[in-house]
Amino acid sequence: MTAPLLEIxxxxxRFGGFVALDxxxxxxxEGERVGLIGPNGSGKSTLVNCICGTLxxxxxxxxxxxxxxxxxxxxxxxxxxLARSFQLPRPFTSLTVAGNLxxxxxxxxxxxxxxxxxxxxxxxxxxxxxxLVGLDNKATHLPRxxxxxxxxxxxxxxxxxxxxxxxxxxxxxxxxxxxxxNDIVGLLxxxxxxxxxxxxxxxxxxxxxxxSQRLVVLVSGKKIADGTPDVVIQDPEVERAYxxx
Numbered sequence: 202m203t204a205p206l207l208e209i210x211x212x213x214x215r216f217g218g219f220v221a222l223d224x225x226x227x228x229x230x231e232g233e234r235v236g237l238i239g240p241n242g243s244g245k246s247t248l249v250n251c252i253c254g255t256l257x258x259x260x261x262x263x264x265x266x267x268x269x270x271x272x273x274x275x276x277x278x279x280x281x282x283l284a285r286s287f288q289l290p291r292p293f294t295s296l297t298v299a300g301n302l303x304x305x306x307x308x309x310x311x312x313x314x315x316x317x318x319x320x321x322x323x324x325x326x327x328x329x330x331x332x333l334v335g336l337d338n339k340a341t342h343l344p345r346x347x348x349x350x351x352x353x354x355x356x357x358x359x360x361x362x363x364x365x366x367x368x369x370x371x372x373x374x375x376x377x378x379x380x381x382x383n384d385i386v387g388l389l390x391x392x393x394x395x396x397x398x399x400x401x402x403x404x405x406x407x408x409x410x411x412x413s414q415r416l417v418v419l420v421s422g423k424k425i426a427d428g429t430p431d432v433v434i435q436d437p438e439v440e441r442a443y444x445x446x
Contacts, residue, residue: 203230203231204267205228205229205230205231205264206229206230206231206233206265206266206366206367206398207227207228207229207252207263207264207265207367207398207400208227208228208229208262208263208264208265209225209226209227209228209248209252209261209262209263209264210226210261210262210264211224211225211226211260211261211262212224212225212226212227212248212251212258212260212261212262212263213225213258213259213260213261214244214247214251214256214258214259214422215259220422221244221247221422222244222247222248222251222258222422223421223422223423224260224261224423225244225248225261225419225422225423225424226424227417227424227427229367229398229400230398231366231398232393232396232398233398233399233414233415234389234390234393234398234399234401234412234413234414234415235399235400235401235413235414235415235416235417236400236401236402236403236409236410236412236413236415236416236417236430237400237401237402237417237419238402238403238404238406238409238416238417238418238419239418239419239420239442240420240442242421243419243420243421243422244419244421244422244423245402245419246371246402247422248419249285249369249371249400249402251263252270252283252369253275253278253283253285253369254270254273254274254275254277254278255275265278265281265282265283265367266281266282266366268281270283276309279305279309279363279365280309280312280313282364282365282366282367283365283366283367283369284360284361284363284365284367284368284369285360285368285369285370285371286356286357286359286360286368286369286370286371286373287356287371288371288372288373288375290344290352290353290355290356291356292344292352292355292356292359293344294343294344294345295343296343296344297340297341297342297343298331298336298339298340298341298342298343298344298347298355299327299328299331299340299341301344301355301358301359302326302327302330302331302358302359302362303323303327303362304359304362305359305360305362305363306318306323306326306327306362306363307323309362309363309364310362310363310364326362327340327362328340330358330361330362331358333358333361333388333391334354334355334357334358334388335354335384336351336354336355336358339351349376349377349381350377350378350381350384350385353373353374353377353381353385354385354388356373357370357373357385357388357389357392361392361397365397366397366398367397367398367399367400368392368397368398368399368400369399369400369402370389370399370400370401370402370403371402372402372403372404373385373389373401373403374386374403374405374408375404375405382405382407382408385408386408386411386412389401389412390412401413406434409430410430410434413430414429414430415427415428415429415430416428416429416430416433416434418433418436418439418442420438420442425438425439425442426438426439
């Protein structure tokens with residue numbers, strides 16, 4: 202049996218006396234599309250931060266691509282193929298849209314052993330990514346010139362520029378219209394079809410349901426459900442805790 206791409210075992214995190222994560226177990230197979238949901242304060246962001254290395258868990262383990270991530274800093278985890286996008290886009294405001302994509306190519310992709318992208322390679326990959334997310338006509342613009350949905354697309358493109366094996370997309374659709382949400386869902390599915398495993402954190406349930414092959418639910422730092430979306434959404438505990446029914 203093939204080992205999971207991401208394997209989390211007994212993960213625990215406290216902030217003083219507050220238990221943010223309580224023995225989380227989660228495995229994500231290569232190529233999966235997983236939705237991670239839960240009410241505010243359920244531990245989703247803490248879990249992502251422990252996976253990505255911006256927080257250190259007190260107990261449990263995180264393994265990625267067969268290797269422990271213990272002791273690795275956030276940028277070292279990115280070098281190994283783990284990337285995330287943020288709920289609030291954080292572009293380099295003084296760089297053009299294309300320039301924002303060049304940064305992870307130079308400092309992440311080229312930092313991997315045996316990899317060296319030439320300037321021509323980087324230009325070609327930037328152009329391809331911009332076409333993929335529909336920003337090819339904005340390559341020379343600054344981020345301040347972009348609309349909200351274009352900023353979301355730039356944030357996803359910056360994560361993809363690091364050529365990850367796993368992308369964690371954190372609320373990539375907050376504040377968007379229905380048509381824009383559909384656009385982002387379509388992009389994420391396209392990324393997945395190109396071989397990228399994706400964990401989507403999102404509160405827009407129709408987006409989560411249309412995107413996810415599997416749904417994981419956190420409540421008060423505990424995993425209360427993990428399965429196919431149609432089964433999970435009918436779980437009485439999920440309805441009470443998350444949907445308020």
